[in-house]
Amino acid sequence: MTTRQELRDRFVESPGGPWKTFVLEVHENGEPGTLLSEIFPGADVTSARDVFLYDVATVRDDTDVSFIVDRLSHRFWSFHTQDSAEPARRVLKEAVEGRRDLDWMWLPSQHLRDLWPGTFPTWLKSAFRGRRLLPENERIQELEVQLRGGAAEDLVDLIGRFGYRGSISFDRVALNIEDPRLGDLQEGVNRQGRFVARGNSFEFHQQLIRGVVARYRRFVELAEQRILRWTPLEEGGARMQGSAIGIRFSRQIPDLELFLDELFSSREPFRLWGVPRMTSADTAEVEAVDLHVGEQIRLDVGPDWVRVYLFKGGCGNSLARLVVNLQHHFDGDLSLADPELNEALRLAPEGQDGRPRPEP
Amino acid sequence: MEHRLLPLNAFIALCQYGDLWPATLADVGYRLVGLEVPVPVRDGTGSVVIDALAFREEVNVNLAGEAKSGANVHEDQARRYAEMDPQNVVYASSVDVVMEEPALTVEPVYVCQAEYVDRISLGLERAGVDFPVVSFSDSELRREGSPFGDSDLEAAFGGPIPVPGPPPRYVAVDEESADSEFDDHVRAALVAELSHAKPVATISVLAERAIPHLALFGQRARKQLARKVEDSARRIAEADPDSFVFGPRTGTRSEAIVEFVRQPEEADRRGRTQIYQAVARAARPGRPRRAEIPGQTAFDHVLDELEAASDDTVEEELQRETTPEEDAR
Numbered sequence: 001m002t003t004r005q006e007l008r009d010r011f012v013e014s015p016g017g018p019w020k021t022f023v024l025e026v027h028e029n030g031e032p033g034t035l036l037s038e039i040f041p042g043a044d045v046t047s048a049r050d051v052f053l054y055d056v057a058t059v060r061d062d063t064d065v066s067f068i069v070d071r072l073s074h075r076f077w078s079f080h081t082q083d084s085a086e087p088a089r090r091v092l093k094e095a096v097e098g099r100r101d102l103d104w105m106w107l108p109s110q111h112l113r114d115l116w117p118g119t120f121p122t123w124l125k126s127a128f129r130g131r132r133l134l135p136e137n138e139r140i141q142e143l144e145v146q147l148r149g150g151a152a153e154d155l156v157d158l159i160g161r162f163g164y165r166g167s168i169s170f171d172r173v174a175l176n177i178e179d180p181r182l183g184d185l186q187e188g189v190n191r192q193g194r195f196v197a198r199g200n201s202f203e204f205h206q207q208l209i210r211g212v213v214a215r216y217r218r219f220v221e222l223a224e225q226r227i228l229r230w231t232p233l234e235e236g237g238a239r240m241q242g243s244a245i246g247i248r249f250s251r252q253i254p255d256l257e258l259f260l261d262e263l264f265s266s267r268e269p270f271r272l273w274g275v276p277r278m279t280s281a282d283t284a285e286v287e288a289v290d291l292h293v294g295e296q297i298r299l300d301v302g303p304d305w306v307r308v309y310l311f312k313g314g315c316g317n318s319l320a321r322l323v324v325n326l327q328h329h330f331d332g333d334l335s336l337a338d339p340e341l342n343e344a345l346r347l348a349p350e351g352q353d354g355r356p357r358p359e360p
Numbered sequence: 361m362e363h364r365l366l367p368l369n370a371f372i373a374l375c376q377y378g379d380l381w382p383a384t385l386a387d388v389g390y391r392l393v394g395l396e397v398p399v400p401v402r403d404g405t406g407s408v409v410i411d412a413l414a415f416r417e418e419v420n421v422n423l424a425g426e427a428k429s430g431a432n433v434h435e436d437q438a439r440r441y442a443e444m445d446p447q448n449v450v451y452a453s454s455v456d457v458v459m460e461e462p463a464l465t466v467e468p469v470y471v472c473q474a475e476y477v478d479r480i481s482l483g484l485e486r487a488g489v490d491f492p493v494v495s496f497s498d499s500e501l502r503r504e505g506s507p508f509g510d511s512d513l514e515a516a517f518g519g520p521i522p523v524p525g526p527p528p529r530y531v532a533v534d535e536e537s538a539d540s541e542f543d544d545h546v547r548a549a550l551v552a553e554l555s556h557a558k559p560v561a562t563i564s565v566l567a568e569r570a571i572p573h574l575a576l577f578g579q580r581a582r583k584q585l586a587r588k589v590e591d592s593a594r595r596i597a598e599a600d601p602d603s604f605v606f607g608p609r610t611g612t613r614s615e616a617i618v619e620f621v622r623q624p625e626e627a628d629r630r631g632r633t634q635i636y637q638a639v640a641r642a643a644r645p646g647r648p649r650r651a652e653i654p655g656q657t658a659f660d661h662v663l664d665e666l667e668a669a670s671d672d673t674v675e676e677e678l679q680r681e682t683t684p685e686e687d688a689r
Binding site (some may be wrong): 104236243265277311340 | 361372376377378379380381392393394395397398409410414452453454477498513524526528529530532544545548549551552553555569572573574576578629631635637639640643644686688
């Protein structure tokens with residue numbers, strides 16, 4: 001039975017290599033221990049004295065995998081492990097793919113850049129993979145850059161300033177940070193909310209995750225405020241709340257048929273099912289299903305925009321997943337028409353791009 | 361979306377922030393308070409159903425939108441719009457009036473596609489009423505006809521306002537929509553149910569899913585819509601018997617159902633995707649599959665072989681042992 005003190009000690013001692021924390025979005029419905037037993041069939045699930053902590057021990061391909069699950073951050077649960085990343089990832093991936101109430105966090109590019117106030121990545125990987133949505137004659141179909149050093153972010157920005165901002169999409173970053181109060185921390189994060197850390201302060205690791213989750217949560221919850229809801233009026237008619245969510249691209253969609261075929265292929269990473277209906281040479285309407293959550297989602301696609309409608313039962317992470325994967329596979333410089341949502345996505349007021357960098 | 365429904369959706373779009381269309385009415389302070397709102401006229405001899413109603417509480421103005429699907433103005437209806445009692449409008453919409461002054465007013469506005477604006481204006485003239493008309497195309501919208509009584513609103517429509525394309529599809533179908541218009545919606549509802557590993561879906565469940573704005577309609581219209589959903593479900597099942605079986609109402613079954621033949625969620629990852637793709641393909645028979653970008657796969661083979669022939673993998677392995685960031689994969 002793990003206690004929070006033990007979590008701290010094990011993080012610092014780090015006997016099994018770097019500490020891994022996978023953050024999953026969990027739609028809790030019922031007793032959490034029972035839910036964990038359903039998520040990990042056959043696993044040994046033990047509750048701790050702390051009502052938010054659970055120990056989960058399971059086996060994957062003859063390899064023991066154990067997690068300490070912390071659900072203190074409502075909706076976004078931390079799955080901590082000191083086991084190898086690969087089997088742990090497989091166990092969680094299987095769970096996410098097989099269930100409607102679990103999902104990864106889908107961190108927008110700018111959320112990865114701004115991991116901790118006043119710091120900049122000392123290692124980063126930007127991976128733009130437009131091969132499936134962009135034709136071969138596109139100026140940049142793929143762009144992968146891996147940089148290490150204090151100026152890593154500067155170089156990526158430089159590429160963007162030469163007109164290739166749409167081909168920059170942060171995939172993972174790592175920081176080496178010191179804080180006079182919290183201690184030292186080496187922290188790596190990828191865009192699906194998988195954290196790998198080493199340092200002398202578990203609190204520091206948790207605070208960093210908390211900040212990332214808070215920004216992501218804000219984006220998801222703002223999206224959920226836009227869910228379309230219809231309430232009947234007493235004498236007839238209805239009142240509508242919510243709105244469509246407009247996504248603006250910084251580039252035209254060069255091949256709409258290709259774009260639609262891939263977006264609605266039911267395949268990873270979008271996992272959208274749909275039968276696009278062309279309404280003109282450059283616009284289409286789609287009644288789709290987000291297969292991650294099994295809910296309907298409506299989309300309109302135009303020459304350089306997409307419009308998304310979320311309905312009752314839908315979830316803000318449907319928008320997050322779509323937007324992040326579009327950043328990664330089509331346009332790293334997309335924006336949202338709604339200023340509030342756009343600020344939550346890009347972490348900068350409209351018209352500004354990213355945070356100011358301090359003078360060296 | 362049917363062209364018929366564009367004007368109603370255009371009015372709604374002008375009241376809602378968040379979309380690509382300009383929220384011109386919202387910018388001025390108008391809030392959408394009702395759709396399809398029945399309001400008795402002043403003399404009590406009849407009523408008018410306001411297609412879309414917005415209210416600006418700072419000036420107590422009810423903006424009553426009549427969405428014209430075509431070019432015809434019903435003169436009697438236009439005159440009833442002119443005779444609406446603002447107090448009745450407030451009762452019908454249940455909107456809270458937060459200021460005693462200025463006095464409540466109703467301002468009717470007609471909304472139509474640009475190609476019909478001349479005939480709509482002419483029709484209003486014949487009816488002897490003096491309303492503003494908001495017309496729109498795929499590239500702009502503008503106020504024509506009489507100016508708005510609300511000077512802020514008039515200023516907001518001071519010139520053409522660009523739009524990026526058609527308005528959003530908040531109300532995508534209604535009881536007058538052609539039967540075939542329901543198929544995309546019902547098919548998506550079926551797939552949503554399928555993705556939850558349900559063995560069967562009833563028509564009422566499909567109708568709730570396929571028509572999220574069902575609350576907008578009265579009982580009679582809902583029955584018509586349920587019938588259209590049922591007909592659509594039957595058509596879809598007949599066209600794709602590998603996926604769906606339609607079960608009509610019987611003496612012991614009060615509503616029709618659709619049974620699912622294949623359960624994608626029970627298949628492995630690849631099989632699951634293939635079943636969903638098969639449902640999509642059945643919806644557009646004859647459309648050739650476009651599996652890849654020409655030449656791309658061959659080029660990828662070259663790159664794969666180049667990767668295999670290079671020594672980088674050893675270095676990557678070494679790096680994996682020393683950097684925590686690699687473990688984040």
